[in-house]
Amino acid sequence: MHQQDFYAQAAANIAKRRQQARLQQEQRIDAIRAEIPETVEIDRQLRSACQSVLQIAQSGRDRAAELAALQQRSLEAQQMLEQVLVAHGYPADYLDLHYTCTICNDTGLHQGVHCQCFQRELGRLGAEQLNAQVQLPLTRFETFSLEYYQKLPKEQFAAMQHIFVTCKKYAEEFTLTAPSLLMIGKTGLGKTHLSLAIASVLLERGFHVIYDSAGNLLRRLEREQFGREPASSHTDTMSLLLDCDLLIFDDFGTEFDTNFTRSAIYSILNGRFSAGKPMIINTNLTHEEIQNRYGDRIVSRLFASCIGMAFCGEDVRLQKRLQQPTKL
Numbered sequence: 001m002h003q004q005d006f007y008a009q010a011a012a013n014i015a016k017r018r019q020q021a022r023l024q025q026e027q028r029i030d031a032i033r034a035e036i037p038e039t040v041e042i043d044r045q046l047r048s049a050c051q052s053v054l055q056i057a058q059s060g061r062d063r064a065a066e067l068a069a070l071q072q073r074s075l076e077a078q079q080m081l082e083q084v085l086v087a088h089g090y091p092a093d094y095l096d097l098h099y100t101c102t103i104c105n106d107t108g109l110h111q112g113v114h115c116q117c118f119q120r121e122l123g124r125l126g127a128e129q130l131n132a133q134v135q136l137p138l139t140r141f142e143t144f145s146l147e148y149y150q151k152l153p154k155e156q157f158a159a160m161q162h163i164f165v166t167c168k169k170y171a172e173e174f175t176l177t178a179p180s181l182l183m184i185g186k187t188g189l190g191k192t193h194l195s196l197a198i199a200s201v202l203l204e205r206g207f208h209v210i211y212d213s214a215g216n217l218l219r220r221l222e223r224e225q226f227g228r229e230p231a232s233s234h235t236d237t238m239s240l241l242l243d244c245d246l247l248i249f250d251d252f253g254t255e256f257d258t259n260f261t262r263s264a265i266y267s268i269l270n271g272r273f274s275a276g277k278p279m280i281i282n283t284n285l286t287h288e289e290i291q292n293r294y295g296d297r298i299v300s301r302l303f304a305s306c307i308g309m310a311f312c313g314e315d316v317r318l319q320k321r322l323q324q325p326t327k328l
């Protein structure tokens with residue numbers, strides 16, 4: 001999608017939110033009228049007071065006293081409506097319009113410029129487009145089985161149990177200032193499964209998550225960097241990687257090691273950690289291997305900024321394959 005299409009799509013989605021807010025208000029009004037018939041009469045009084053105020057204003061005559069009385073009547077009717085709503089267990093503002101963004105009332109504009117909700121929508125569309133090209137299928141916590149770790153020594157099994165519970169809690173309680181996670185362990189121990197299960201939950205919760213192998217993300221960056229693919233501000237890959245709510249770098253350390261990838265990785269880690277934006281990085285490399293490959297600068301940034309999780313056990317994918325009957 002080109003930049004102007006992103007803008008048009010973001011504007012259309014925000015306009016839809018505004019329409020939706022109006023529709024939902026109408027539905028609430030209809031339901032309350034049916035449930036609490038006395039609100040119909042209060043509403044009639046409110047409307048008639050408003051109409052009279054309008055008529056007086058249009059007549060151009062000076063009827064200040066009459067106006068004040070009408071305004072008082074309308075205020076009382078409004079208060080009565082709120083009292084009735086509260087008495088029936090609803091919030092006082094239940095029948096008001098409830099916009100998604102209270103800064104711009106779902107217009108996408110605030111003080112003549114794009115509102116932050118518009119920028120967020122642009123970011124979401126960019127992340128969605130990026131994720132559409134990802135080969136990794138999303139996973140779920142429900143399909144993660146601790147059974148494969150049961151043969152491990154007791155402490156290691158407990159460690160895996162703890163990792164599973166921590167990841168689940170991380171997904172459920174995630175906020176924009178959540179900590180970053182560094183998952184370390186050999187291939188096939190469930191790092192990708194748990195990372196992508198977190199991604200599933202967060203996408204359902206409406207967060208912008210970008211997830212892919214470090215190799216793919218860096219290749220994409222490189223293609224843009226060297227001009228083979230058009231890049232545009234706000235929706236270019238680097239901006240998306242820096243701005244999304246959670247960035248998942250899968251298989252960190254399997255990308256080609258070049259000057260470009262090294263400096264791109266440093267920019268991404270540094271940019272996100274400095275802005276306090278969370279990442280999940282999972283890698284088959286050991287602490288030592290990361291040190292040798294990326295050097296002190298990246299290693300110290302990584303280990304100082306992430307909660308470490310050491311995965312243990314036997315290759316789960318291999319165990320699964322062994323348990324399945326061999327096809328002839």
Ligand SMILES: [Zn+2]
Binds near residue numbers: 103104105107
């Ligand atoms: Zn807004």
